[in-house]
Ligand code: FES
């Protein structure tokens with residue numbers, strides 16, 4: 001995998017430990033921290049640990065970029081509603097009486113009270129608990145007692161949020177100027193996700209894990225599999241850790257031959273899948289862009305069907321219109337999510353920062369809407385691998401964050417074989433912060 005040649009001027013690693021420590025401890029500006037980042041290295045500690053950077057990150061990456069917040073199938077029926085909190089912002093994702101998805105700000109237009117509490121609920125109207133202003137599921141204000149005859153309800157609808165459902169994944173952008181380079185993601189994934197019909201899938205299970213670390217460490221951890229063989233015995237049954245890069249010199253001659261064979265197989269499989277009408281080649285937009293994503297149809301190893309303990313399908317009822325279990329794993333990364341779409345089920349993980357050192361990882365396991373637990377799938381088999389993997393990753397992220405808080409922390413070199421995507425992510429992060437004035 002080629003080493004990223006990120007744009008902008010090249011920064012050399014800080015040459016002495018003391019200089020880095022001073023940056024960690026002294027009240028330097030965010031801009032100075034960005035400037036101090038050396039190419040090919042992890043970020044200066046303050047970019048992971050400081051609360052002022054967390055506030056800036058929320059503003060830049062979670063308000064001014066497109067983020068994945070949920071799924072159409074989180075709210076399958078009219079009146080289903082779920083609340084998603086991002087920083088100080090609270091959103092209501094709901095399905096209205098016409099069956100359309102709406103995303104509304106959870107802020108009453110009277111004096112601002114939250115309408116719904118965190119979690120999922122069923123509503124026929126949105127009634128503010130404070131003075132009972134009542135909104136239709138479209139967001140229109142229908143009842144506002146004691147406001148006088150001349151009060152114009154039409155001017156006090158709940159504020160809508162700019163959103164897109166891309167193949168059943170809900171992306172929102174809280175800015176009035178959402179980046180338009182989401183077009184490539186939209187076009188690519190609408191086609192790739194169509195056979196899985198994620199829009200009409202069922203959320204079979206969901207976990208919320210709070211990682212004791214910065215959201216960028218969560219994303220960095222997800223973008224490499226350097227750590228997989230040492231930490232994810234369950235995932236490694238189906239996931240090939242070499243897929244995201246390796247140093248051929250490190251491998252024994254036998255392992256090197258096996259790796260070469262694996263990449264020959266990729267060429268073969270990708271061609272065969274594409275010939276059958278399933279787009280599979282990698283598409284990525286990771287540098288010089290606002291909307292950061294990568295997708296590729298990956299080979300599942302072993303039995304080749306699904307990310308389960310034995311790599312066979314967990315659900316006998318396949319997703320959507322899928323008729324085959326041998327179509328690998330369509331993976332999709334965004335800057336706040338990772339996803340795996342397989343024949344029998346899909347895994348969707350959404351990352352929401354809670355503070356500089358706490359990050360919510362919300363994971364959903366999706367199956368066909370009519371798949372029945374205990375009949376078509378066993379919940380344990382469906383969820384075991386990624387529950388274990390998510391816990392293992394939470395531990396790794398906490399370790400990373402604790403290290404970044406230590407005065408001895410110094411940004412370290414990314415492997416130019418297996419961590420090139422981290423270098424791209426860190427460079428994209430710096431570029432986007434600068435693009436927004438930091
Ligand atoms: Fe909502 Fe008064 S704040 S009705």
Ligand code: FE
Pocket residue numbers: 221222227228232389393
């Ligand atoms: Fe991991």
